[in-house]
Amino acid sequence: MIAFRTLDDADLAHKRVLVRVDLNVPMESGRVTDDTRLRAILPTIRAITDQGGKAVLLSHFGRPKGRDASQSLAPLAKALEAQLGRKVSFAEDCVGDAAQNAVSRLAAGEVIVLENTRFHAGEEKNAPDFVDALASLGDIYVNDSFSTAHRSHASTEGLAHKLPAYAGRSMEGEIEALTKALEAPARPVLAVVGGSKVSTKLELLGNLVRKVDVLVIAGGMANTFLAAQGKKVGKSLCEHDLADTARDILKKAEAAGCEIVLPVDAVLASEFRANAPHRVAGVDDVGENEMMLDAGPQTVARVEEKLDGAKTVVWNGPFGAFEMAPFDAATVTVARYVGKLTREGRVLSVAGGGDTVAALNHAGVAEDFSYVSTAGGAFLEWLEGKALPGVEALRR
Ligand SMILES: Nc1ncnc2c1ncn2[C@@H]1O[C@H](COP(=O)(O)OP(=O)(O)O)[C@@H](O)[C@H]1O
Numbered sequence: 001m002i003a004f005r006t007l008d009d010a011d012l013a014h015k016r017v018l019v020r021v022d023l024n025v026p027m028e029s030g031r032v033t034d035d036t037r038l039r040a041i042l043p044t045i046r047a048i049t050d051q052g053g054k055a056v057l058l059s060h061f062g063r064p065k066g067r068d069a070s071q072s073l074a075p076l077a078k079a080l081e082a083q084l085g086r087k088v089s090f091a092e093d094c095v096g097d098a099a100q101n102a103v104s105r106l107a108a109g110e111v112i113v114l115e116n117t118r119f120h121a122g123e124e125k126n127a128p129d130f131v132d133a134l135a136s137l138g139d140i141y142v143n144d145s146f147s148t149a150h151r152s153h154a155s156t157e158g159l160a161h162k163l164p165a166y167a168g169r170s171m172e173g174e175i176e177a178l179t180k181a182l183e184a185p186a187r188p189v190l191a192v193v194g195g196s197k198v199s200t201k202l203e204l205l206g207n208l209v210r211k212v213d214v215l216v217i218a219g220g221m222a223n224t225f226l227a228a229q230g231k232k233v234g235k236s237l238c239e240h241d242l243a244d245t246a247r248d249i250l251k252k253a254e255a256a257g258c259e260i261v262l263p264v265d266a267v268l269a270s271e272f273r274a275n276a277p278h279r280v281a282g283v284d285d286v287g288e289n290e291m292m293l294d295a296g297p298q299t300v301a302r303v304e305e306k307l308d309g310a311k312t313v314v315w316n317g318p319f320g321a322f323e324m325a326p327f328d329a330a331t332v333t334v335a336r337y338v339g340k341l342t343r344e345g346r347v348l349s350v351a352g353g354g355d356t357v358a359a360l361n362h363a364g365v366a367e368d369f370s371y372v373s374t375a376g377g378a379f380l381e382w383l384e385g386k387a388l389p390g391v392e393a394l395r396r
């Protein structure tokens with residue numbers, strides 16, 4: 001039983017409902033390339049507008065340092081309008097006069113997106129004055145963003161202590177589905193952790209190795225481990241400062257009996273662009289100017305062999321820069337393999353993360369997975385057994 005209030009407990013009519021959503025979706029040249037997170041929040045927005053509430057949507061986008069027009073939520077308000085099939089207005093700030101005026105003009109049943117919360121330093125600091133400024137725009141608070149529940153920010157955590165707080169439909173659904181799928185997973189459990197958010201996801205691997213039997217470290221994440229083992233990684237995405245943390249994780253894995261699988265080969269290029277000239281080489285043979293932009297075929301074969309022995313597969317973070325051909329090959333091949341194992345009833349598979357879901361859709365296999373979560377980092381922290389601040393703050 002989930003111990004928090006949901007929309008079913010809220011009186012929404014004529015209320016200004018501050019809703020934390022996750023509009024941090026994959027985009028290219030101003031266009032949304034994967035709309036999974038937009039579709040996920042439609043039931044909550046409709047529940048509010050159907051009951052005559054005013055939906056005031058809060059979200060971050062990217063990791064801006066201050067106001068940055070390239071990380072505006074304005075295009076997302078348009079994209080959401082198309083999904084929702086009704087007008088979605090936009091305010092050029094999430095606090096202050098621009099926000100106050102725009103919210104005060106809203107009629108019952110209307111929807112507005114406020115500008116990127118991370119344009120203000122108070123968001124990530126969870127600063128009390130910024131929380132108060134946001135809270136003044138709403139009568140009640142709904143958190144419908146499981147994918148940011150691991151962040152203790154003003155819009156994800158602080159507001160829940162200021163206003164009557166409720167879980168949105170997507171938040172409820174995510175926790176229920178993940179609990180059902182992974183509360184008592186069939187073993188062996190294999191986790192794949194890849195992608196590019198190395199600094200924010202690396203540390204949690206130390207706990208994850210106690211929960212899973214095999215950990216495949218992939219994508220940009222793997223490069224930090226390879227460098228920590230003394231390999232030359234050239235210009236690859238790598239957090240050299242985290243070498244000690246990476247070595248510590250390898251030790252913890254050994255102590256916990258968790259098998260670590262690292263890449264043995266990679267697709268290398270000197271330019272970060274689609275169809276850049278590339279070559280396949282072992283991870284000991286990376287040139288000074290080269291980047292590992294995808295896992296190589298030997299690594300993929302090794303991962304498939306490990307997948308054959310697994311009963312449960314959890315996955316966050318692609319194997320390579322999958323947005324650019326041909327560096328999508330490993331991610332697509334492994335995604336299709338997990339999809340096939342799932343269809344055949346050989347594994348239960350759960351994948352999550354903004355870009356991971358985009359990658360599964362790109363591979364055409366999202367439907368084949370047992371469950372696809374909107375969340376990446378939050379999903380991994382949940383799996384690690386950590387209390388998520390955004391969820392904890394909602395508890396009755
Ligand atoms: N070897 C690599 N070099 C550079 N970028 C990579 C590499 N592998 C994966 N990526 C990038 O990682 C990003 C996704 O990582 P992340 O944000 O952690 O995943 P998610 O959004 O699913 O949680 C993608 O944009 C992809 O291009």
Ligand SMILES: O=C(OP(=O)(O)O)[C@H](O)COP(=O)(O)O
Nearest residue numbers: 022024147353354375376377378
């Ligand atoms: O995209 C997100 O997470 P994900 O990359 O783990 O899927 C969330 O919007 C959180 O973003 P953040 O990691 O910048 O706090």
